[in-house]
Amino acid sequence: MEFGFARHMFVGALMCGAAAPALAQEANASGAATAASRADGGGIPDIVVTAQRRSQSLLSVPLAISALSDETLATKGISNSAALATAVPNLQVSSPYGSTQPNFSLRGISVANEFNANQASPVGVYIDDVYIAARTSHGMGLFDLDRVEVLRGPQGTLFGRNTTGGAINFITKGPKLKGTEGYLEAGYGNFDTFKVQGAVETTMVEDELGIRIAGNYEKGDGQFRNVAPGGRDPGGVDTWQGRASLRIRPGNGPLDIKIRAYAGQNRGTEAGIHGLEPFRTGLGFFEVNESRVGENQTDAWGVAANISLELSDAVTLTSITSYDGGKQNLQQSSDGAPIDVLNINWRSTFRQFSEEARLNYESDKLKLVGGVFYGWDRIVTDNSFYIGSVLAPGVDGGFFQHYRQTRRSYAAFLQGDYNLTDKLILTLGARYTADRGRYDDGYAYLFARSVTDPQTPIATTVPCAGAPGSCAYDPAAIFNLKGRNNALTGRVALSYTFDNGLLAYASYNRGYRSGAFNGGSYTSSSGINYVDPERVNAYELGLKGRALNNRMTFSAAGFYYDYTNQQVQDLRAGPVNILVNAPKAEVYGGEVEASLRIISALTLNASAGYLHARYKELALQGVNLAGNDLPFAPHWTAQAGIDWKIIDAGSDTVTFSPTINYFSRQYFSPFNSENAPGTGQINSELQQAGYAKVNASLIWVHDNLQLRGWINNAFNRKVYAYGLDLRGAGFPYNFLVPSTPRTYGVTARVSF
Incomplete structure (x- = not known):
């Protein structure tokens, strides 16, 4: 049933894509339609993206890209980065912490079962082209954005850090240096959720000096009912973010300076947890019985300067400098029970600096982008793992872990597009990267205490070569480790534009994710290691263009990945978590995205993705897992929605947008559904069957006033977003995180 539904949706989308070349030729033989005529004539307007570090129409870029405007984000009900999977094919978002520290999976490439905060995401996250190293800062609220660009496939040439999965670039709105404008928006929803956001932009000197200030605040009760007496409800929201952007263009000349500063924090309650089965009796899916619901406390801030100088009509020099920081204090009761079995306090502070200098050259036949990059980031971690009476009957205690990780990345890159003919373009790009890392001041110890008392160290576990508890406590003992690797990555592509505007391309991309330290070992220093980098050789064919007199836009891509050395966690006897490389995996599939303006008042948007992502070589806990699916890699994803302007009466419109x-x-x-012998594992619990969710919005617009009613997960589907094996580590349950229930509300917005 599940397979048939998805198969028919995907095949239908492919048929649209296959028919499009002929339709486009029939509709637009000259291929000369402009963006304005496409929009004014009832067609789909162009979307301008900067995925290749210059402004281009989305349909002229030979890459698999999804671009979401601020309007699209609103109509689809996407208010934070964790919800992007509802609009992008072959994208999954998961986390053991709810919307905090989302783990992005693109085309099956993700952090798999490695959720420690020191790891770099294989899907790079950027704010205005600035790479954000701390994964905690990825769980941002989305507000006052120009667009979000999601690039599928390894990014081994033009982006600030090499990635094996892809890149997500959040592009904020900045001063346009024209007039004054802004908006104020307020909303209320179920779970007593109140939200307000707004922005104001003013131009002090026309075409020369302007500033834009934006903010976002949201507070709401927990979305899961806690039946424990006095227990807080999980899934609560308490967050704010602010941003200020200054733009200076002296004399409206060739120098353009953009300075952006932001800050924000989150104090929401932790995600709902399904844990110990005896305490799940009689509970509904969106209910918990937990006495110690903690908070997801996170902070993020940063400042960036983007300075560009037009040296001539053909040459532009750009410098992007940034300094960012943040911290997390995630208080997580991981047992889902009113007794103290497993309570974790994840604490880290983050700092990072980056500098990118690049040169753009453009002539009739050749377009070049080249430059250098330097990135530095540091995380200092202090985690506590309270494990109840596991030490001995009646003896409560746990483990404390501390380390400092520092990474430096140096790179030089160059990519060129050369017009072999008026229609055929050859792209060649290369990037050489040198990564250096240090794991310093590492120590861990076993302590005795109750969950609320001060820790009393009783044995050093890091550094300690023996079993946990076998080394005497030594406060001066520390563990240090270094790691380094270099990589040459790049891109080769051929793209051809037909007379009707249809673009076809074939490409090869090599991506790389730096080697990594194991941040998850605190019971023994034997688990602290540095593993090899991940590498992806990616082959892709794509097609994109317009059809039906510009009323339809579409893009389709098929891909094959040779994926080696995915970084995953393995549990060894002790128990000791150790980071290992999955030797080989194979990933292939395809995607289709299309928009069709059926009539001027009705637009259909649809996308579909197919994914085959399996290990060819992997053994964990002595079990051969070759042939298993990669985690967070569903075979089928599909999205469909309409924007239906049901009333259009001059200054009043009403639009219905279900998806x-x-x-x-x-x-x-x-492991998929397999179990390691002798561990008590029940890995069949760690999955989510196929499901569909429905969101919808109804928007009334009167001049500069907008009123929006919305609903997400309209049919209250019961879905798990994340699962983690704890039975193999000796706990009598698995850790499961349900996704949010149905939410709904109204929002009013006034623009000026």
Whole structure:
């Protein structure tokens, strides 16, 4: 049933894509339609993206890109980065912490079962082209954005850090240096959720000096009912973010300076947890029985300067300098029970600096982008793992872990597009990267205490070569480790534009994710290691263009990945978590995205993705897992929605925008449903069967006033977003995180 539904949606989308070349030729033989005529004539307007570090129409870029405008984000009900999967094919978002520290999976490439905060995401996250190293800062609220660009496939040439999965670039609105404008928006929803956001932009000197200030605040009760007496409800929201952007263009000349500063924090309650089965008796899916619901406390801030100078009509020099920081204090009761079995306090502070200098050259036949990059980031971690009476009957205690990780990345890159003919373009690009890392001041110890008392160290576990508890406590003992690797990555592509505007391309991309330290070992220093980098050789064919007199836009891509050395966690006897490389995996599939303006008042948007992502070589806990699916890699994803202007009466319009999102079965662990002998594992619990969710909005616009009613997960589907094996580590349950229930509300917005 699940397979058939997805198969028919995907095949239908492919048929649209296959028919499009002929339709486009029939509709637009000259291929000369402009963006204005496409929009004014009832067609789909162009979307301008900067995925290749210069402004281009989305349909002229030979890459698999999804671009979401601020209007699209609003109509689809996407208010934070964790919700992007509802609009992008072959994208999954998961986290053991709710919307905090989202783990992005693109085309099956993700952090798999490695959730420690020191790891770099294989899907790079950027704000205005600035790479954000701390994954905690990825769980941002989305507000006052120009657009979000999601690039599928390894990014081994033009982006600030090499990635194997892709890149997500959040592009904020900045001063246009024209007049004064802004908006104020306020909303109220179920779970007593109040939200307000707004922005104001003013131009002090026309075409020369302007500033834009934006903010976002949201507070709401927990979305899961806690039946424990006096217990707080999980899934609560308490967050704010602010941003200020200054733009200076002296004399409206060739120098353009953009300075952006932002800050924000989150104090929401932790995600709902399904844990110990005896305490799940009689509870509904969106209910918990937990006495110690903690908070997801996170802070993020940063400042960036983007300075560009037009040296001539053909040459532009750009410098992007940034300094960012933040911290997390995630208080997580991981047992889902009113007794103290497993309570974790994840604490880290983050700092990072980056500098990118690049040169753009453009002539009739050749377009070049080249430059250098330097990035530095540091995380200092202090985690506490309270494990109840596991030490001995009646003896409460746990482990404390501390380390400091520092990474430096140096790179030089160059990519050129050369017009072999008026229609055929050759792209060649290369990037050489040198990564250096240090794991310093590492120590861990076993302590005795109750969950609320001060820790009393009783044994050093890091550094300690023996079993946990076998080394005497030594406060002076520390563990240090270094790691380094270099990589040459790049891109080769051929793209051809037909007379009708249809673009076809074929490409090869090599991507790389730096080697990594194991941040998850605190019971023994034998688990602290530095593993090899991930590498992806990616081959892709694509097609994109317009059809039906510009009323339809579409893009389609097929891909094959040779994926080696994915970084995953393995549990060894002790128990000791150790980071290892999955030797080989194979990923292939395809995607289709299309928009069709059926009539001027009705537009259909649809996308579909197919994914085959499996390990060819992998053994964990002595079990051969070759042939298993990669985690968070459903075979089928599909989205479909309409924007229907049901009333259009001059200054008054009413638009109805429902969407449906489908995801086939996905596993949360490389084990899939297999179990390691003698561990008590029940890995069949760590999956989510296929499901569909429906969102909708109804928007009334009167001049500069907008009123929007919205609903997400309209049918209250019961879905798990994340699962983690704890039975293999000796706990009598698995850790499961349900996604949010139905939410709804109204929002009013006034623009000026």
